[in-house]
Amino acid sequence: MTYREIVAKLQKAGIESAEWDAGLLVEHFCHLSREEIMQDPERRFSSPELLSAVERRAGRFPLQYLLGEWAFYRQTYRVAPGCLIPRSDTEILVEEAIRKLPKGAFFADLCTGSGCIAISILCERKDTTAIAVDLSEDALQIAAENAERNGVRDRLILKKADLITVKPEEWGSELPMPDAIFSNPPYIRTGDLVDLSPEVGAEPRMALDGGEDGLIFYRRLFPIAQEWLQPEGFCLFEIGYDQAKDIQALARNRFASCRILRDFGGNDRVAVLEKPI
Numbered sequence: 001m002t003y004r005e006i007v008a009k010l011q012k013a014g015i016e017s018a019e020w021d022a023g024l025l026v027e028h029f030c031h032l033s034r035e036e037i038m039q040d041p042e043r044r045f046s047s048p049e050l051l052s053a054v055e056r057r058a059g060r061f062p063l064q065y066l067l068g069e070w071a072f073y074r075q076t077y078r079v080a081p082g083c084l085i086p087r088s089d090t091e092i093l094v095e096e097a098i099r100k101l102p103k104g105a106f107f108a109d110l111c112t113g114s115g116c117i118a119i120s121i122l123c124e125r126k127d128t129t130a131i132a133v134d135l136s137e138d139a140l141q142i143a144a145e146n147a148e149r150n151g152v153r154d155r156l157i158l159k160k161a162d163l164i165t166v167k168p169e170e171w172g173s174e175l176p177m178p179d180a181i182f183s184n185p186p187y188i189r190t191g192d193l194v195d196l197s198p199e200v201g202a203e204p205r206m207a208l209d210g211g212e213d214g215l216i217f218y219r220r221l222f223p224i225a226q227e228w229l230q231p232e233g234f235c236l237f238e239i240g241y242d243q244a245k246d247i248q249a250l251a252r253n254r255f256a257s258c259r260i261l262r263d264f265g266g267n268d269r270v271a272v273l274e275k276p277i
Contacts, residue, residue, distance in 0.1 A: 003041045006054050013058040021063050025053050028067050060198035073120040077146045082138025084207040086116040089263040090184055093236045093270045094120045096261060097182055100234060103127055105179040108228075110163055110221065113207055115143030115156070117182055122152040131157040131175060136206060164220050168228040177230045184238040185217035186210045215246055222254050226276040234274050241267035253277065 001009075003026055010018035026037050029050035037043075045051075053066045064070040064085045069078050072086035073094050079085055098121055101107060105128045109118035112132035122128055134140050140158050147153040159171050163185075168175070187210040188196070200208070210216055218237065225235050235255075239247050244260045248271075251258035256275035263269035 001046075001051060001054065002044050003037055009054060009058050013060065015057070015060070021057060022054075024063065024067060025050060025057065029053060060202075062199045062202050065202070072116045073124075075116070075120055075123055075146075075150050077114050077116050077119075078142055078149070079114055080138070080142055081202065082136060082204065083114040083142045084139075084184075084203055086114055089265070089267075089269050090117065090238055091120075092261055092263050093117060093182060093184065093238055094124075096270065096272065097121050097180065097236055098124045100180070100236075101125055101128060102179055106130065106176050107180040107182060108133065108168075108178045110181060110183040110224075111185045111207070111217065112143055112158075113139050113184070115146045115158075117184060118156060119143075119147055119150050119152055121182075122147075122155050123150055129155045129157075131159055131171070131178075133159045133161050133163065133171065135160065135162050136204065139204075139207075163217065163224070168224060177228060177233075179230050179233050181221070181225050181229055181233070181235045182237070183217070183221055183235075185221065187214045187217065187238070187240045187243065189214040210240075213246070214240055214243060215250065218247060218250055222250060222273075225273065226254055229276050232275060234272065237271045237273070238269060239271050241269070244268040244271070247271045 003022055006022040007018045010021055023034050029047050030045055064079050065081055069076055070086055073091050077086055107130050109132040112118055112134045115132055118130045118132045132143055140160055144158055147156045161171055186208050188208045190209055190212055248258045251273055254277055255273040259272045260268045261270040
């Protein structure tokens with residue numbers, strides 16, 4: 001199968017980024033640069049791994065899972081079906097965290113998934129330490145590997161816990177109160193899950209489903225922050241593009257302020273919550 005044939009197959013499957021995806025697949029499985037591929041787009045590839053990956057991608061299986069890793073912020077992360085795929089919009093949260101964290105801070109990353117939020121922050125702020133919490137054993141194993149490959153494993157505590165039912169004091173009596181809490185929780189409304197693209201639908205449902213109104217985790221995260229956060233602490237929570245007003249209403253009488261940051265596409269994306277009341 002040639003590069004052009006791969007592109008045509010992916011286009012037929014309805015993949016808008018067919019050329020980009022085809023190039024990445026050939027690069028990864030045939031160990032060629034993009035320049036080498038384009039020099040001879042009629043070159044025939046017979047790698048069984050590549051052909052299998054092309055078939056799965058044409059079936060709308062996520063490209064990131066096929067490659068097994070994905071770039072996020074300034075790092076590279078292993079990704080697998082056991083965790084949510086890191087997305088560039090979440091980098092808004094990471095950049096704000098790096099800017100706002102006090103020197104020597106200890107922070108918490110709740111619903112950590114691949115660990116990309118906590119690990120990217122730790123990589124850029126070498127004076128900080130963190131705890132990353134998730135209910136999924138698969139996600140925590142991936143996060144541990146990502147922490148190791150990015151050189152921050154010694155500054156990151158990984159903890160399995162159900163945020164809905166387990167309080168922070170049950171995570172370990174030795175934990176200090178965090179200076180900040182970050183989270184990209186599940187926030188898609190349950191009824192909207194059926195409308196997701198096949199690619200997003202292949203990601204763990206537990207990392208997507210935010211309950212009937214998409215707010216179930218925020219209702220739990222806000223009390224956790226009030227009880228556990230340092231008095232001068234702050235929170236950064238990723239939110240859905242249409243959830244800003246609901247989040248601000250939930251934050252009222254719980255935090256001194258709640259402002260919303262927009263992502264690269266101009267959509268509301270991160271709630272910045274200052275000083276729990």
